[in-house]
Amino acid sequence: MKFSYGTAGFRTEASLLDAAIIGSTAAAALRSLELRGKTVGVIITASHNPVSDNGVKVIDADGGMLSMDWEEKCTKLANVTSKSELELLIKEYLVPSTFQPTVVIGMDTRPSSPRLSELSKVILDELSTAYKDYGFVTTPQLHWIVKLINQNSSYSIPSNPPPLVLYYDSLCNAYANIFSSFTVLHRPTLTVDCANGVGSLPLKELSKRLKDYINIRLINNDPCTSKYLNNGCGADHVKTTQSPPVNLVDKMVPNQLYASVDGDADRIIFYFTEKEKKFHLLDGDRISILLVSFLKILVQKSRLPLSIGVIQTAYANGSSTAYLKNLGVLTICTKTGVKHLHHEAKNFDIGVYFEANGHGTVLFSQGCLHKLWNPPTEKSDTETSAIVALLQLSQLINQAIGDALSDLLAVLSVLGSLLCDAKGWLSMYDDLPNKLVKVKVADRSVFVTTDAERRLVKPVGLQEKIDDLVSQYENGRSFVRASGTEDAVRVYAEAKTKKAAEELSAKVCGLLQ
Numbered sequence: 001m002k003f004s005y006g007t008a009g010f011r012t013e014a015s016l017l018d019a020a021i022i023g024s025t026a027a028a029a030l031r032s033l034e035l036r037g038k039t040v041g042v043i044i045t046a047s048h049n050p051v052s053d054n055g056v057k058v059i060d061a062d063g064g065m066l067s068m069d070w071e072e073k074c075t076k077l078a079n080v081t082s083k084s085e086l087e088l089l090i091k092e093y094l095v096p097s098t099f100q101p102t103v104v105i106g107m108d109t110r111p112s113s114p115r116l117s118e119l120s121k122v123i124l125d126e127l128s129t130a131y132k133d134y135g136f137v138t139t140p141q142l143h144w145i146v147k148l149i150n151q152n153s154s155y156s157i158p159s160n161p162p163p164l165v166l167y168y169d170s171l172c173n174a175y176a177n178i179f180s181s182f183t184v185l186h187r188p189t190l191t192v193d194c195a196n197g198v199g200s201l202p203l204k205e206l207s208k209r210l211k212d213y214i215n216i217r218l219i220n221n222d223p224c225t226s227k228y229l230n231n232g233c234g235a236d237h238v239k240t241t242q243s244p245p246v247n248l249v250d251k252m253v254p255n256q257l258y259a260s261v262d263g264d265a266d267r268i269i270f271y272f273t274e275k276e277k278k279f280h281l282l283d284g285d286r287i288s289i290l291l292v293s294f295l296k297i298l299v300q301k302s303r304l305p306l307s308i309g310v311i312q313t314a315y316a317n318g319s320s321t322a323y324l325k326n327l328g329v330l331t332i333c334t335k336t337g338v339k340h341l342h343h344e345a346k347n348f349d350i351g352v353y354f355e356a357n358g359h360g361t362v363l364f365s366q367g368c369l370h371k372l373w374n375p376p377t378e379k380s381d382t383e384t385s386a387i388v389a390l391l392q393l394s395q396l397i398n399q400a401i402g403d404a405l406s407d408l409l410a411v412l413s414v415l416g417s418l419l420c421d422a423k424g425w426l427s428m429y430d431d432l433p434n435k436l437v438k439v440k441v442a443d444r445s446v447f448v449t450t451d452a453e454r455r456l457v458k459p460v461g462l463q464e465k466i467d468d469l470v471s472q473y474e475n476g477r478s479f480v481r482a483s484g485t486e487d488a489v490r491v492y493a494e495a496k497t498k499k500a501a502e503e504l505s506a507k508v509c510g511l512l513q
């Protein structure tokens with residue numbers, strides 16, 4: 001089988017993954033060596049995939065996704081056909097250095113994860129690489145740890161208190177401070193569907209630590225009985241079926257807020273029902289708008305010159321983009337995949353990025369943090385409290401990568417501060433009706449896009465036909481792109497009415513036959 005390091009790293013049926021684990025582990029060690037011993041991460045997880053799958057991703061030294069050139073090297077290392085070929089490649093990529101390469105590893109709770117983690121450690125030993133195994137952690141927790149370790153100038157792993165304790169301290173202290181200073185709502189209740197994944201473990205810890213501030217109720221929180229992982233539950237299930245997860249069907253209390261995280265807790269979506277049981281999804285677009293609305297108020301109150309931008313993908317609902325325009329917030333569209341959004345978000349003092357599917361975070365630039373820590377000496381109380389709130393949010397929200405847990409706390413603190421409930425959040429705008437369809441084609445590689453995947457340059461002539469169809473519908477929009485994770489192309493269409501969106505979708509799909 002041929003591995004390709006995609007947006008989600010390597011992912012496949014667990015028994016076929018050994019070469020990818022060996023290649024990724026070698027890549028992590030070599031990358032660490034190239035960066036003079038900075039710590040690099042290896043996380044073993046297949047996120048929302050079925051329990052029989054597994055996967056692996058390398059976390060770069062800044063705590064973000066692996067750099068593009070190393071993605072390529074990682075792919076080559078995973079696709080060698082013999083041990084001698086692997087050794088030759090390792091020699092080619094080896095940068096002579098006296099530094100000690102260091103790798104941290106973690107895994108989700110899939111039954112195949114411990115064996116794959118052991119395999120990774122065997123390779124690290126063979127490559128004389130120092131490592132620390134964090135066991136069961138969420139993907140964003142390991143990203144956070146890598147960032148923390150490398151911020152420390154000696155690149156040593158802090159042992160007292162250990163990084164995971166610092167993670168909980170950072171999130172919980174910031175939440176408690178925001179709650180005490182700015183929120184008026186008394187102890188909100190939130191039910192969280194944990195997808196029976198690794199996220200159950202830190203969510204238990206958070207609910208314990210924050211019990212005075214939030215009533216967090218966990219469901220689908222059995223990470224040990226593997227048959228339940230992502231099975232009828234989790235963020236991906238709820239988003240794609242637009243319905244509650246198992247154990248909530250017909251049990252949702254009207255107007256109460258619910259959330260689902262995915263199998264490795266790097267994405268989250270919220271939802272609620274109204275009295276007549278109508279199900280409403282509060283997806284990544286809405287998380288982004290809720291957070292940026294509050295951030296904009298705080299920046300205005302702080303009177304500091306801080307730029308704010310929102311990064312979306314082509315899948316963001318047209319109404320959310322229109323809302324941001326009205327709000328006067330600069331909005332950028334990028335290609336699908338966290339690394340593209342993250343990269344753009346870095347261009348702002350405060351960069352908010354979310355994919356509609358719930359992946360995302362808010363980045364505060366170094367320049368922004370400097371301004372917040374060193375504000376003008378003459379300040380009003382309003383300015384001071386806005387600056388303090390921005391600083392607390394920068395501690396609360398994972399700065400390495402999108403994190404379901406910190407996003408959960410950020411949403412609750414903003415809802416509390418704005419005195420907004422689930423219904424008020426939903427009422428910020430009405431989604432344009434839309435449809436997303438997966439179409440099987442003979443060869444998806446012939447679909448080449450431009451303009452952040454919103455237009456096709458190949459097959460030649462197809463985009464003009466799509467444009468022609470779109471022009472026939474009020475508020476019409478449609479695009480076609482090859483999936484990066486499945487052998488199919490995706491067709492997205494939206495229009496003013498449900499009927500029109502469905503009709504437009506069917507006609508664009510018709511062009512692909």
Ligand code: 16G
Pocket residue numbers: 007008336337338339355357359482483484485486490
């Ligand atoms: C991956 C990406 C996700 C993106 C999805 C698109 C990361 C961590 N994950 O799961 O952000 O939305 O791919 O899948 O970047 P698609 O290319 O099949 O539509």
Ligand code: ZN
Pocket residue numbers: 047048262263264265266267
């Ligand atoms: Zn995930």
